[in-house]
Amino acid sequence: MADRVASPEFTIRVADERDVEALAGLRRAWLEERRGHPVDDPGFEAAFAQWWRIEQPRRTFWLAEAGSERAGWTAVGSINVVETVHMPRPGARSGRVGQVGNAFVLNAFADRGVPRALLTSVVEHARQRRYRRLLLAPTPGSAAFYRRAGFVPAGDSVLVLHPAAQ
Numbered sequence: 001m002a003d004r005v006a007s008p009e010f011t012i013r014v015a016d017e018r019d020v021e022a023l024a025g026l027r028r029a030w031l032e033e034r035r036g037h038p039v040d041d042p043g044f045e046a047a048f049a050q051w052w053r054i055e056q057p058r059r060t061f062w063l064a065e066a067g068s069e070r071a072g073w074t075a076v077g078s079i080n081v082v083e084t085v086h087m088p089r090p091g092a093r094s095g096r097v098g099q100v101g102n103a104f105v106l107n108a109f110a111d112r113g114v115p116r117a118l119l120t121s122v123v124e125h126a127r128q129r130r131y132r133r134l135l136l137a138p139t140p141g142s143a144a145f146y147r148r149a150g151f152v153p154a155g156d157s158v159l160v161l162h163p164a165a166q
Contacts, residue, residue, distance in 0.1 A: 010066045010109065011065050022063060023048070024044065026076075028041075055082075076105060077103075079104075081098040084097045099134075100135065122134065136151065138151075
């Protein structure tokens with residue numbers, strides 16, 4: 001996979017530890033765009049950095065940036081995939097599955113091809129890693145976007161338990 005996928009307006013690349021601050025900023029922007037106002041949480045960035053360190057071994061993050069080498073880059077979107085390797089069983093080998101999550105693009109870039117470019121990077125990663133499938137839980141507003149990209153409903157086989165509620 002290329003280190004950087006570029007368009008005239010933005011670039012997509014795999015994020016690394018140097019990008020934790022930018023990813024935390026996008027996560028904050030995600031909530032603030034939805035609420036319509038700033039969220040006062042001075043400890044959020046440190047909590048995000050701690051989460052990143054825990055999750056980094058099993059997740060791949062992509063960062064969309066606008067700008068240029070000369071002017072510098074500004075984070076405008078991100079997405080990540082959690083990789084799960086299934087346990088092998090007699091007569092079958094293990095396989096990999098990707099769970100797509102935390103996709104977000106700043107509103108100002110949502111209609112400029114950034115969401116499609118981020119998802120394309122994820123799908124290419126899944127092909128290279130030979131995932132059996134990519135899963136995601138779309139929001140009502142994003143479901144049509146994912147359907148247009150080829151995602152289909154997976155049925156009603158998922159159950160959930162909230163241990164703390166018992």
